[in-house]
Amino acid sequence: MKNGAALLALTAVAGCAGGFGGEPPAHVGGSLAAQHLVTKSPITHVVIIVQENRSVDNLFNGFPGASTAQSGLNSQGQTVQLQQVSLTAPYDVSHQHPSFMTEYDNGNMNGFDLVHSQCQNNAPPKGCPPQNVRAYAYVPESQVQPYWDMAQEYTFADEMFQTNQGPSFPAHQYLVSGTSTINYASTLRASENPTTPKGAFTGGCNSPSGSTVPVIDARGNENRSVYPCFNRISLMQEADESYVTWRYYQGYYDGGLWHGPDAVRPIYNSGYEQNVIVPPKQVLSDISYGDLASIVWVTPTTKSSDHPGQNDGSGPSWVASVVNAIGASQYWDSTAIFVVWDDWGGFYDHVAPQIMNSYELGFRVPLIVISPYARQGYVSHVPHEFGSILKFTEETFGLPTLGTTDERADDLSDCFDFGSPKHAFKPIRAKFSAQYFLRQSATLQPPDD
Numbered sequence: 151m152k153n154g155a156a157l158l159a160l161t162a163v164a165g166c167a168g169g170f171g172g173e174p175p176a177h178v179g180g181s182l183a184a185q186h187l188v189t190k191s192p193i194t195h196v197v198i199i200v201q202e203n204r205s206v207d208n209l210f211n212g213f214p215g216a217s218t219a220q221s222g223l224n225s226q227g228q229t230v231q232l233q234q235v236s237l238t239a240p241y242d243v244s245h246q247h248p249s250f251m252t253e254y255d256n257g258n259m260n261g262f263d264l265v266h267s268q269c270q271n272n273a274p275p276k277g278c279p280p281q282n283v284r285a286y287a288y289v290p291e292s293q294v295q296p297y298w299d300m301a302q303e304y305t306f307a308d309e310m311f312q313t314n315q316g317p318s319f320p321a322h323q324y325l326v327s328g329t330s331t332i333n334y335a336s337t338l339r340a341s342e343n344p345t346t347p348k349g350a351f352t353g354g355c356n357s358p359s360g361s362t363v364p365v366i367d368a369r370g371n372e373n374r375s376v377y378p379c380f381n382r383i384s385l386m387q388e389a390d391e392s393y394v395t396w397r398y399y400q401g402y403y404d405g406g407l408w409h410g411p412d413a414v415r416p417i418y419n420s421g422y423e424q425n426v427i428v429p430p431k432q433v434l435s436d437i438s439y440g441d442l443a444s445i446v447w448v449t450p451t452t453k454s455s456d457h458p459g460q461n462d463g464s465g466p467s468w469v470a471s472v473v474n475a476i477g478a479s480q481y482w483d484s485t486a487i488f489v490v491w492d493d494w495g496g497f498y499d500h501v502a503p504q505i506m507n508s509y510e511l512g513f514r515v516p517l518i519v520i521s522p523y524a525r526q527g528y529v530s531h532v533p534h535e536f537g538s539i540l541k542f543t544e545e546t547f548g549l550p551t552l553g554t555t556d557e558r559a560d561d562l563s564d565c566f567d568f569g570s571p572k573h574a575f576k577p578i579r580a581k582f583s584a585q586y587f588l589r590q591s592a593t594l595q596p597p598d599d
Contacts, residue, residue, distance in 0.1 A: 189546050191568050192523065195485040196543045197446045197476065199469055200325060200408070202318065202457040203245065203495030204289075206308055206514040207232065209456070211288035213301065215529035216308040219500035222286060224263040225255070232498060233279060235287040237294060237466075240273035242459040243285045243496025247341050247372065250315040250512060253285070257502045262286060265496055270459060286498045296466040296580045297518065300473065300489065303576060305519040305565040307530040311503045312493050312512035313537060313555050319343045319353045319363065319378070319407040321492040324536045325447070326384045326398075326410040328554030330509075332365060333381045339509050341366035343407050344378035352405035354412025355379035355419075361405070370508040378405075381415045385445065385540055388549045390421060395443040399430040401451050402592065408449045408492070429592045430454075434584055437475040442485075445543060448472055454587065458495055467582035473520055475584065477575035486546070486566075487520040488539050504533070510555065511535055519565040522572035532564050 211218045211232065221231045243249075244266045255261040262285040269278035278284065291298050313324045320340045323330035330340040344353045344363035352361045355378075362375035389396045400409045403426075411417045411426050425443075427433070433448050452460050454468035469489055476485055494513040503511040517534060537559030544551060551557055 190548070191546060191566075192484055192572070193486045193521070193546050195442055195444055195446070195481055196546060197442075197448065197472070197485060197487045198325065198539060199448045199472055199487065199489045200322070201450065201465060201469065201489065201491045202455040202461075203493055204456055204491045204516065205494040205497040205499035206310075206501070206516055207499045208288050208495070208497035209294060209297065209491070209516055210301065210306070210308070212291070213298065213306065213308070213529075216306060217501065217531070218308075222262065222498050222500055223258070223260040224282070225261050226263075227260070230263070230283060230286045232286050232288045233283065234290050235279070236463075237289045237456065238461060238463045239277065239287070240270040240459055241267055241278045241284055242457075243267040245317050245493055245496040247316040247366065247509070249496060253496070253513075254502070259500060259502050262498045267496070268459070285496055293463065294466045296470040296578050297489075297516070299578055300470070300520055301516075301518045302527060304521070304524040304526060305528045305530055307517040307519065307532070307534055307565065308514070309501075309531050310490065310515055310517035310534045310538075312515045313510055313535045314339075314341075314493075315509050315512040316341050316493070317343050317407075318492050319413075321536075322408055322410040322449075323380070323413060324555070325490075325492065325539070326386060326414065327382060328537045328540050328552045328556045329382070331380070331382055331554075332376055334383070337368055338365040338374070338376075340364070340376075340378065340380070341372055341509060344405070351407055353378050353407045354405045354409050355415055356403070356412055357405035366509050368508055378413055379415050379418070380413055383552055383554075384411070384414045384417055385543060385549070385552065386411055386414065386417045386425070388544070388552065389445055389547070392547065392549055394445060394547050394549070396445040397425050397427055397436075397443040398447045398449075399427045399433045400449050401429060403428055410447065429590075431587045431590060433472060434475050434588060437472075437479050437481065440480060442476075442479075442481050444547065451590070453590075456491070464582045464586070467580035468587055470578040470580035471582075471584040471587055474577055477577060482575050483522055483572060485521060486523070486542070489516075489518040489520065490536070490539065491515040519562065521566065522575070523566050523568050523570075524573075525565060525567050526573060528565070530565050532560060534562060535559050538562050
């Protein structure tokens with residue numbers, strides 16, 4: 151499909167007239183347009199859309215064919231019914247590593263009433279449930295319908311485990327490197343969110359001087375901290391060395407928790423400016439102008455994330471707008487899209503993860519696999535982790551293994567059927583259109599708890 155036709159199709163889905171408008175991005179017509187790849191499958195583009203802080207039981211409760219629970223045990227051995235709460239409920243549940251350990255409780259999965267949660271000061275009286283039941287919550291299907299529609303049309307994985315047992319910053323390191331180790335030779339892993347000397351959240355080699363991130367050792371001790379800038383391998387570096395293009399779309403350039411490349415020193419010091427794109431909405435224009443890189447990470451703004459207590463409810467529409475843009479473009483026939491949530495957000499989940507070491511694995515998070523070659527209406531019960539996405543990408547582009555968690559992970563092969571005819575794209579209906587996100591102004595609002 152030509153770019154103009156793709157734009158018209160996308161805006162028709164969004165309920166808008168006309169195209170995105172404006173000039174094409176400055177980088178269009180460069181190396182991306184000229185690149186020709188030979189891959190193991192029809193896939194020549196992998197798009198990893200990262201959302202925020204939800205467990206399977208919280209966001210896909212009752213999804214047909216998936217393993218979900220309507221109740222769970224608390225620390226007193228009592229059964230607690232999961233309560234319906236809004237996607238925009240004004241509270242956040244702790245999801246630091248100690249909170250994981252409390253909730254996990256040696257595999258008993260009954261400590262979710264003991265973790266701290268924070269309700270916004272201006273929340274209405276009935277906006278926050280009592281603290282000891284806030285983690286026992288699920289979002290109604292009607293508020294996240296685009297997610298359910300995508301999951302029912304393509305593949306949903308109910309055995310995708312967050313690889314790390316902690317919050318967003320280390321999770322995003324795992325999504326680009328398969329680990330959060332602080333350098334090639336170390337076994338220490340970044341385990342929490344970094345802060346500046348003034349206590350503000352940060353992250354990356356552009357963090358203010360004196361910023362630190364706690365690290366965890368092989369015994370589970372978190373009694374040391376380091377500057378949040380790491381000298382280790384990443385999928386971006388492997389792509390660069392094999393002349394495979396990549397881009398990472400993020401909210402802003404200052405140090406941030408969701409800014410994966412910022413904390414990987416070899417990337418931050420080489421090629422960062424041309425591959426890290428701000429703001430995230432630029433991905434919509436890049437797709438429409440035929441300028442999609444081979445490997446892409448897309449992170450949201452705080453408002454269009456699913457982060458508890460900070461989002462405006464537009465997250466499902468944001469993801470749908472990116473999927474619709476690809477579906478209406480020349481890239482649909484050659485793309486695999488992975489929609490994944492970076493951590494569980496502290497919310498209840500009934501499936502105990504397999505414990506690999508002092509910091510792996512974490513609780514389940516949702517994964518939706520979207521592609522013309524994804525199995526339709528399929529629920530994958532195969533255990534996956536973040537390294538599975540990396541391994542699929544490595545195998546697709548012939549990249550070497552990172553030698554981290556991608557080595558032990560599966561490659562998501564059960565989610566695809568390359569032997570059957572490819573599926574035509576069906577637009578995803580959503581409350582907010584692509585134009586809604588294109589009109590949004592940039593923001594420096596820091597995310598997370």
